[in-house]
Amino acid sequence: MSRVVVAAAYGGPEVLALVEEEPGTPGPGEVLVEVRAAGVNPADWKTYTGAWGSDPARLPLRLGFEAAGVVLAVGPEGESFAPGDEVIAHPVQGAYADHLVVPSADLVPKPAGLDWARAGGLMLAGTTAVHAVAAAAVGAGDTVLVHGASGGVGAMVTQLAHHRGARVIGTASPANHEYLVDLGAAPVAHGPGLVDRVRALTPSGVHAVIDTAGTDEALDASVALVSDRRRVATIANGVRGTELGVRVLGHGPGGDPGTEVRRAARRLLAELAGSGRLTVRVGATYHLADVARAHRAGIAGRVVGKIVLVP
Ligand SMILES: NC(=O)c1ccc[n+]([C@@H]2O[C@H](COP(=O)([O-])OP(=O)(O)OC[C@H]3O[C@@H](n4cnc5c(N)ncnc54)[C@H](OP(=O)(O)O)[C@@H]3O)[C@@H](O)[C@H]2O)c1
Structure with missing residues (x-):
């Protein structure tokens, strides 16, 4: 049997429960994975808190879009992997479980140098x-503003932009400014006066912005600082982003899901993280049974770095 986290109703983390289910047998092109770590993301709680609707027909919901684990069995035509292979599964649905049947196309090999928690997150x-x-066409010589640079996505954006030869200015709470410096960014606090603080750091201007914070403040500051709105991208505020005519990324209304670019990025990300050129900071790990506690910490913004569940 597999222990699986489900949301049996819409609500807060109290609706999350651990149930037992048959993991199933991998069919053609599928693989059975024993999960060692599953990454926690804001999308996971948005699934059941009503942020993305509350259609009762979708209940019970399975949670979790990413995991790392070991291949246990391979179905017909799943020959690209073999039992014992260490893999990362993404994008998947229902990664909060100790076993997972997934299409082999959703797996990439886990590098040996990457531990389970980092691989899962x-x-x-x-x-x-x-x-x-x-999307923001970040390149060498650019000055890029990253809103929410201390967050899971922001920390990745900061490092990748830095690798491309861009100068990064990142917003975060003052307590996280040292972390931003470690990631390669010049830190600046969010909050009133943001535009002036950024201008003081870069008299020659900002070329591109990536918003992972999703506040109106972040987007309004972005269009005040950058003249070309095609170089402003938001992953977290489609409504204001659409009003302002900036790039809206993701599955929300009017968003660019970037399905192909994201899928194609997985092997490179594994390679960069496995060789230590990309850091995944794990802020907290919780047992699968403690999923509600993990989500409360995530929703409250108490954890810097990824939250990871271990079965
Ligand atoms: N569209 C997509 O495809 C897509 C994909 C992934 C994620 N997302 C969304 O993107 C957002 C970020 O995801 P994540 O995983 O990076 O979340 P996260 O790890 O929780 O990070 C959020 C960051 O926002 C910062 N923040 C909090 N309040 C802020 C404020 N008032 N102004 C500016 N920054 C503030 C926090 O920084 P401090 O604590 O330092 O203040 C924190 O580091 C979420 O809404 C998520 O659902 C969208």
Whole structure:
């Protein structure tokens, strides 16, 4: 049997429960994975808190879009993987479980140099960051403003933009400014006066912005600082982003899901993280049975770095 986290109703983390289910047998092109770590992302609680609707027909919901684990069995035509292979699964649905049947196309090999927790928390933030950096056309010599640079996606964006030869200015709470410096960014506090603080750091201007914070303040500051709105991308505020005519990324209304660029980024991300050129900071790990506690910490913004569930 597999222990699986489900949301049996819409609500707060109290609706989350651990149930037992048959993991199933891998069919053609599928693989059975024993999960060692599953990444926690804001999308996971948005699924059941009503942020993305509350259609009762969708209940019970399975949670979790990414995991890392070991291949246990391979179905017909799933020959690209073999039992014992260490893999990262993304994008998947229902990664909060100790076993998972997934299409082999959703797997990439886990590098030996990457531990389970980092591997489990790498891909959703990493692929989103690759998409955002590409959408904002970040390149060498650019000065890029990253809103929410201390967050899961923001930390990835910051490192990837830095690797591309851009100068990064990142917003975060003052307590996280040292972390931003470690990531390669010049830190600045969010809050009133943001535009002036950024201008003081870069008299020659800002070329591109990536918003992972999703506040109106972040987007309004972005269009005040950058003349070309095609170089402003938001992953977290489609409503204001659409009003302002900036790039809206993701699955929301009018968003660019970037399906191909994100899928194609997975092997490169694994390679970069496995060789230590990309850091995945794990802020907290929780047992699968403690999922509600993990979500409360995530929703409250108490954890810097990825939250990871271990079965
Ligand atoms: N569209 C997509 O495809 C896509 C993909 C992934 C994620 N997302 C969305 O993107 C957002 C970020 O995801 P994540 O995983 O990076 O979340 P996260 O790890 O929780 O990070 C959020 C960051 O926002 C910062 N923040 C909090 N309040 C802020 C404020 N008032 N102004 C500016 N920054 C503030 C926090 O920084 P401090 O604590 O330092 O203040 C924190 O580091 C979420 O809404 C998520 O659902 C969208």
